[in-house]
Amino acid sequence: MILAEVVPLSAKLAVLMADFVGASPIWIFHAIGSLIVAVGVLALVVTPVGLGGVYLERKLAGRMQNRSGPNRVGPYGLLQTLADGVKLLAKEDIAQEGADLPLFRMAPYIVFLAAFAGFVVLPFAPGVIAADLDVGIFYFLALIGLETIGIVMAGWSSNNKWSLLGSMREVAQVVSYELPLGISAMVPVIAAGTMSVYGITEAQSGHIFNWFLLKDGYWAIVMIPSFLVFYVSSLAAAKRAPFDLPEAESELVAGFHTEYSGMRFGMFFLPEYAVMLSLSGITTALFLGGWHDPFGMSGEGGTFHNVWWWGLIWFFLKATILFLSQILLRWTLPRLRVDQVMYLCYKVLLPISMVCLVVAAAMRLI
Amino acid sequence: METIQGVKLNEGERAAPVLPRDIQSDELVFNMGPQHPSTHGVLRLMLRTDGEVVLEAQPLIGNLHRCCEKILENLTYVQGLPYVDRMDYLGAINMEMGLVLPVEKAAGVEVPKRAQYLRVVMCELNRVISHLFAAGQFGLDMGAFTPFLYMFREREEGINVLNEITGGRLLYHYIRYGGVTRDVPKGWIERCLKWCDRVDEHMDEYNSLLTYNHIFLNRTCGVAVLDKETCLDYGVTGPILRAAGVPRDLRKDMPYSCYEDFDFDVPVGPFEKGVAGDSWNRHRQRLREAEESIKIIRQALKNLPEGETQHPKVTRAWKAPAGEAYVASEAPRGEISAYFVSDGGKFPYRMRMRGPSFYNIAVLETCSRGLLIGDLIALMGSVDITLGEVDR
Amino acid sequence: MLSFRQWAGNVWNGLKTTFTGLSITVPYIFRKPYTLQYPEEVPEIPTTERGLHNFEVDLCIACDQCAKICPVDCIAIEAEGKGKFARMTKFEIDYTKCLFCALCCEPCPTECIHMGPTFDLVGYTREEVIINYADRENPRTFSDGEKLPYEIVSFARK
Ligand code: SF4
Ligand code: SF4
Numbered sequence: 001m002i003l004a005e006v007v008p009l010s011a012k013l014a015v016l017m018a019d020f021v022g023a024s025p026i027w028i029f030h031a032i033g034s035l036i037v038a039v040g041v042l043a044l045v046v047t048p049v050g051l052g053g054v055y056l057e058r059k060l061a062g063r064m065q066n067r068s069g070p071n072r073v074g075p076y077g078l079l080q081t082l083a084d085g086v087k088l089l090a091k092e093d094i095a096q097e098g099a100d101l102p103l104f105r106m107a108p109y110i111v112f113l114a115a116f117a118g119f120v121v122l123p124f125a126p127g128v129i130a131a132d133l134d135v136g137i138f139y140f141l142a143l144i145g146l147e148t149i150g151i152v153m154a155g156w157s158s159n160n161k162w163s164l165l166g167s168m169r170e171v172a173q174v175v176s177y178e179l180p181l182g183i184s185a186m187v188p189v190i191a192a193g194t195m196s197v198y199g200i201t202e203a204q205s206g207h208i209f210n211w212f213l214l215k216d217g218y219w220a221i222v223m224i225p226s227f228l229v230f231y232v233s234s235l236a237a238a239k240r241a242p243f244d245l246p247e248a249e250s251e252l253v254a255g256f257h258t259e260y261s262g263m264r265f266g267m268f269f270l271p272e273y274a275v276m277l278s279l280s281g282i283t284t285a286l287f288l289g290g291w292h293d294p295f296g297m298s299g300e301g302g303t304f305h306n307v308w309w310w311g312l313i314w315f316f317l318k319a320t321i322l323f324l325s326q327i328l329l330r331w332t333l334p335r336l337r338v339d340q341v342m343y344l345c346y347k348v349l350l351p352i353s354m355v356c357l358v359v360a361a362a363m364r365l366i
Numbered sequence: 367m368e369t370i371q372g373v374k375l376n377e378g379e380r381a382a383p384v385l386p387r388d389i390q391s392d393e394l395v396f397n398m399g400p401q402h403p404s405t406h407g408v409l410r411l412m413l414r415t416d417g418e419v420v421l422e423a424q425p426l427i428g429n430l431h432r433c434c435e436k437i438l439e440n441l442t443y444v445q446g447l448p449y450v451d452r453m454d455y456l457g458a459i460n461m462e463m464g465l466v467l468p469v470e471k472a473a474g475v476e477v478p479k480r481a482q483y484l485r486v487v488m489c490e491l492n493r494v495i496s497h498l499f500a501a502g503q504f505g506l507d508m509g510a511f512t513p514f515l516y517m518f519r520e521r522e523e524g525i526n527v528l529n530e531i532t533g534g535r536l537l538y539h540y541i542r543y544g545g546v547t548r549d550v551p552k553g554w555i556e557r558c559l560k561w562c563d564r565v566d567e568h569m570d571e572y573n574s575l576l577t578y579n580h581i582f583l584n585r586t587c588g589v590a591v592l593d594k595e596t597c598l599d600y601g602v603t604g605p606i607l608r609a610a611g612v613p614r615d616l617r618k619d620m621p622y623s624c625y626e627d628f629d630f631d632v633p634v635g636p637f638e639k640g641v642a643g644d645s646w647n648r649h650r651q652r653l654r655e656a657e658e659s660i661k662i663i664r665q666a667l668k669n670l671p672e673g674e675t676q677h678p679k680v681t682r683a684w685k686a687p688a689g690e691a692y693v694a695s696e697a698p699r700g701e702i703s704a705y706f707v708s709d710g711g712k713f714p715y716r717m718r719m720r721g722p723s724f725y726n727i728a729v730l731e732t733c734s735r736g737l738l739i740g741d742l743i744a745l746m747g748s749v750d751i752t753l754g755e756v757d758r
Numbered sequence: 759m760l761s762f763r764q765w766a767g768n769v770w771n772g773l774k775t776t777f778t779g780l781s782i783t784v785p786y787i788f789r790k791p792y793t794l795q796y797p798e799e800v801p802e803i804p805t806t807e808r809g810l811h812n813f814e815v816d817l818c819i820a821c822d823q824c825a826k827i828c829p830v831d832c833i834a835i836e837a838e839g840k841g842k843f844a845r846m847t848k849f850e851i852d853y854t855k856c857l858f859c860a861l862c863c864e865p866c867p868t869e870c871i872h873m874g875p876t877f878d879l880v881g882y883t884r885e886e887v888i889i890n891y892a893d894r895e896n897p898r899t900f901s902d903g904e905k906l907p908y909e910i911v912s913f914a915r916k
Pocket of ligand 1: 827828829831832833851855856857858859860861862863
């Protein structure tokens with residue numbers, strides 16, 4: 001609903017501008033208009049998401065380690081990440097000698113773009129979705145692949161061997177986790193009969209046993225393992241420990257972003273949290289019933305049927321719980337080795353997800 | 367891979383692609399350190415790798431060289447002691463022990479019993495602190511941040527205990543020729559015992575959070591194995607040697623400073639996971655030894671004899687009579703010893719120290735062939751070197 | 759080759775130890791932090807702490823004993839007169855060199871140099887961390903009779 005009103009805004013802006021300037025091809029103004037809207041959305045939505053994520057991570061990490069975490073800037077250190085952002089903005093942007101400058105400069109933008117474009121297909125609440133694509137899940141998985149290209153560019157162009165190793169590891173990781181991620185995402189697709197994320201969420205309408213994770217009619221037998229597979233692969237996709245190999249700081253200094261400084265580093269840093277959140281969101285939509293509450297109040301005939309803010313609350317509650325679990329895991333587990341990531345993905349996650357897929361298909365037929 | 371192992375690489379020289387393969391793949395030459403996060407100080411490693419596989423790792427040392435031995439030969443006896451603290455700064459009291467034992471033996475000084483017991487207590491306290499640091503640091507190298515800080519918490523408490531008696535937090539300057547600087551203050555013994563209980567309590571936490579974690583086991587079991595023969599060939603000592611299955615501990619084998627009075631074990635095995643001499647067993651060995659050390663502390667504090675803490679003849683202006691001696695003792699990282707010659711003058715005539723890390727670091731070169739970079743970090747973390755003492 | 763049993767055991771072990779780990783780390787979130795917030799909460803410094811020196815300038819007889827025993831020669835003394843009537847004009851300790859070994863406190867015949875509890879000293883230049891204790895305007899100087907802010911632990915020995 002919100003976004004549905006926002007999107008035509010760019011068209012309105014374009015018409016206004018075209019009127020103001022006079023004769024010119026209208027598409028230029030459309031482009032400028034959407035740019036302005038995009039910047040506005042970035043400033044209003046993305047920044048709080050990223051900053052909140054960073055703050056949560058640092059605070060939780062601190063408390064888990066018997067420290068207090070950020071507590072200086074603002075009440076409870078809430079403004080700490082903002083202060084860090086300002087610091088990053090004010091820092092000098094250094095490119096090292098011998099770096100492949102065009103690629104070096106472009107890489108953070110690609111990562112940033114890919115990370116935030118994932119939000120487009122997330123159904124936050126009934127009616128609140130930027131673009132209800134028919135192949136929403138494919139779009140999402142493709143964007144995760146796109147992020148990798150940015151990372152490889154960064155590692156290649158930095159003229160630093162540690163960065164190169166980091167990006168090589170990222171590629172090795174991508175080819176391993178993408179298969180189980182994609183295949184386990186197909187299980188809810190089979191159950192719902194659609195690839196649109198919105199459609200999948202709608203198919204889970206009703207109380208908790210309509211959610212795909214615990215769906216009755218024995219669906220839970222395939223859903224719980226494929227949920228676990230999807231969750232573990234999404235940890236790998238977000239480059240979180242125990243899969244933080246591309247930036248393993250005790251092995252590769254800082255991995256692919258060793259040579260980045262200032263806001264360009266920030267452009268790598270912020271998307272990490274955006275990816276975490278969007279992956280939590282898609283997991284919620286695929287397995288945990290999306291915006292539906294566990295009591296069936298948002299289902300057909302429920303009290304809050306099609307009330308967007310009620311859906312929004314539940315969606316963010318579930319996504320935040322997944323997000324927090326990612327943080328808790330990161331600060332508990334050691335890091336895997338590069339061959340162990342492949343072992344895990346190919347020999348553990350892939351067979352489980354394949355079996356689940358076959359069983360799910362069979363169940364659908366029966 | 368085998369064909370290029372023999373090729374030596376000079377500094378700055380680029381490796382020639384000598385792989386007799388259909389696909390020519392270039393080797394990478396990495397300069398790991400001195401500012402790398404997990405080289406534990408200022409160690410510099412020249413790595414020759416094929417992708418992630420290490421073909422050769424050459425430790426290049428000397429960045430922290432301070433001429434410790436020569437300085438000792440140019441200072442009076444009492445002035446020299448604070449310097450050895452700076453060798454292995456994580457096991458400072460054990461370093462002092464390594465220096466004073468040969469000098470006292472050469473001079474024939476009989477140290478009062480109470481001072482000997484206090485020395486033992488301090489050495490073992492420092493050993494526990496050092497092992498906690500090493501185990502935590504190893505966890506950090508393996509990507510587990512949280513156990514590192516948990517271990518640091520107990521280490522911090524231990525440092526406070528030591529601080530209360532010695533006045534220093536890292537470089538204690540506690541042991542003197544013929545005794546120790548200071549007797550125990552009031553209430554210190556209770557505080558120390560309380561700390562021992564605390565470490566014992568938390569040992570389970572470390573083990574289940576880090577040591578027996580499935581990922582950690584996979585990362586370290588059977589990785590970078592240093593077997594008995596390699597260890598003995600290279601003169602490797604300390605927990606690394608014991609983790610390889612050789613029960614050599616100087617505290618048991620050649621007791622010094624009343625170690626024969628205490629009842630403690632030299633834990634060798636059981637090698638529950640992995641194989642003897644791998645990274646995991648080195649890590650486990652440290653934690654086991656820390657528990658044994660706590661036993662010794664408890665016994666020593668219980669039976670602390672009354673009496674002097676300083677030999678009355680050994681004053682500030684004391685000079686060792688002519689003579690020479692070599693005594694080895696057990697530091698957290700292995701055998702620390704000194705060969706000492708005196709001509710009866712104001713300064714020691716010759717002082718040569720044998721630090722354990724210097725010998726332990728030598729195995730990096732042989733042991734690192736064919737490891738992945740992640741395993742190399744496991745090797746370095748579990749060998750646990752202090753660069754201050756390698757370079758001296 | 760792994761048998762299916764071993765494979766399943768591996769997966770089960772991985773899950774189990776992960777939850778063991780979480781059961782240790784997560785409760786810490788609800789406990790009080792162990793750390794101190796440094797500038798506001800100062801850690802308890804034991805009286806034995808070998809921090810920056812405390813020097814009682816009126817007691818010093820400029821005998822140079824402390825400068826002689828210092829292993830790094832970081833004490834520089836200048837005085838007018840000798841013995842009891844000495845008036846110190848300079849008693850500088852160079853903290854870029856000092857080892858905080860407390861050896862200088864031992865030979866002092868009048869016990870006027872002690873190790874103090876101050877553990878922090880910062881400066882932008884090296885000159886800023888060279889302290890002249892004989893500078894009468896310097897607040898670090900403790901004169902005779904005035905109460906020291908902490909209990910002195912004597913390092914004086916034979
Ligand atoms: S503490 Fe040691 S190094 Fe510092 S001034 Fe005194 S004797 Fe010299
Ligand atoms: S030893 Fe004592 S009296 Fe002598 S110069 Fe030093 S501080 Fe002054």
